[in-house]
Amino acid sequence: MKKALALIGALALLCAAATAAAAPGGKGRSVPFAFRGELKSVSSSSLTMAVEGGSRNALRLMLGQSQNQSFTVGDRTEFLLWTKGIPKVVGPGDLKAGDWVQVTVRGERGSSLGELEQTQAGIVGDHVTQPQPPDHPLYLYRGTVDGPQSGGRVALHVRGGNARALRLLVGQPGDQTFAYDDGTIFLLWQGKVPTVIDPSQLRAGDHVTIRIRAPFRASLSQVESTPASHVGDHEPAS
Numbered sequence: 001m002k003k004a005l006a007l008i009g010a011l012a013l014l015c016a017a018a019t020a021a022a023a024p025g026g027k028g029r030s031v032p033f034a035f036r037g038e039l040k041s042v043s044s045s046s047l048t049m050a051v052e053g054g055s056r057n058a059l060r061l062m063l064g065q066s067q068n069q070s071f072t073v074g075d076r077t078e079f080l081l082w083t084k085g086i087p088k089v090v091g092p093g094d095l096k097a098g099d100w101v102q103v104t105v106r107g108e109r110g111s112s113l114g115e116l117e118q119t120q121a122g123i124v125g126d127h128v129t130q131p132q133p134p135d136h137p138l139y140l141y142r143g144t145v146d147g148p149q150s151g152g153r154v155a156l157h158v159r160g161g162n163a164r165a166l167r168l169l170v171g172q173p174g175d176q177t178f179a180y181d182d183g184t185i186f187l188l189w190q191g192k193v194p195t196v197i198d199p200s201q202l203r204a205g206d207h208v209t210i211r212i213r214a215p216f217r218a219s220l221s222q223v224e225s226t227p228a229s230h231v232g233d234h235e236p237a238s
Contacts, residue, residue, distance in 0.1 A: 030106045033058040039099045042092045047071050061113040071103050074120045078192040081126045085185045087194050100130040136213040139165040139223050145206045149199045153177045168220040181227040188233045209235045
């Protein structure tokens with residue numbers, strides 16, 4: 001009887017903890033907040049931008065706020081200058097006012113805008129100009145590589161992806177192959193630093209993200225035969 005009561009008590013505590021974690025406004029594990037817009041100024045310690053877009057959790061915090069916001073940068077911030085889909089590690093002095101940038105800050109769920117602005121940004125990506133809207137929707141797959149890759153195909157054990165991509169896998173096996181060509185960019189991420197690699201450098205068990213732009217309502221075979229635009233090896237959350 002005592003053991004049963006102790007078990008019930010433990011379960012009650014677990015339920016209470018889960019409820020508290022799920023409560024609106026409650027904080028939890030660290031997640032990325034992405035803010036996109038026009039760079040106004042940058043120094044070794046701060047960055048000011050006119051926010052024009054971003055991830056859903058970031059834009060929710062912008063409700064009722066000024067468009068111009070300042071974020072903290074420092075020695076833990078990685079500055080990336082993107083050219084034709086390839087990033088290069090740079091310093092804050094290489095960024096120019098008027099460039100289109102994305103500032104990614106990691107914070108707990110439920111963080112306020114002020115708390116995020118006082119936290120050093122993890123990555124500042126400078127895309128120079130605002131990207132043009134793509135012609136086709138994104139099909140994104142995440143998973144582990146099944147072995148060394150060559151011959152224009154990447155064998156992947158799919159473990160996740162965006163909703164559009166995963167819908168095509170309903171009733172299908174988790175092991176799939178995806179096409180690439182000379183226009184596909186392969187990046188190896190070591191922490192927050194990316195390096196361009198050859199597809200043959202992928203290793204079995206590597207965690208990769210594959211991005212494919214294919215027509216709306218494309219079939220799985222159409223998506224898999226469309227060369228990927230980007231393959232990220234050990235790509236960090238963004």
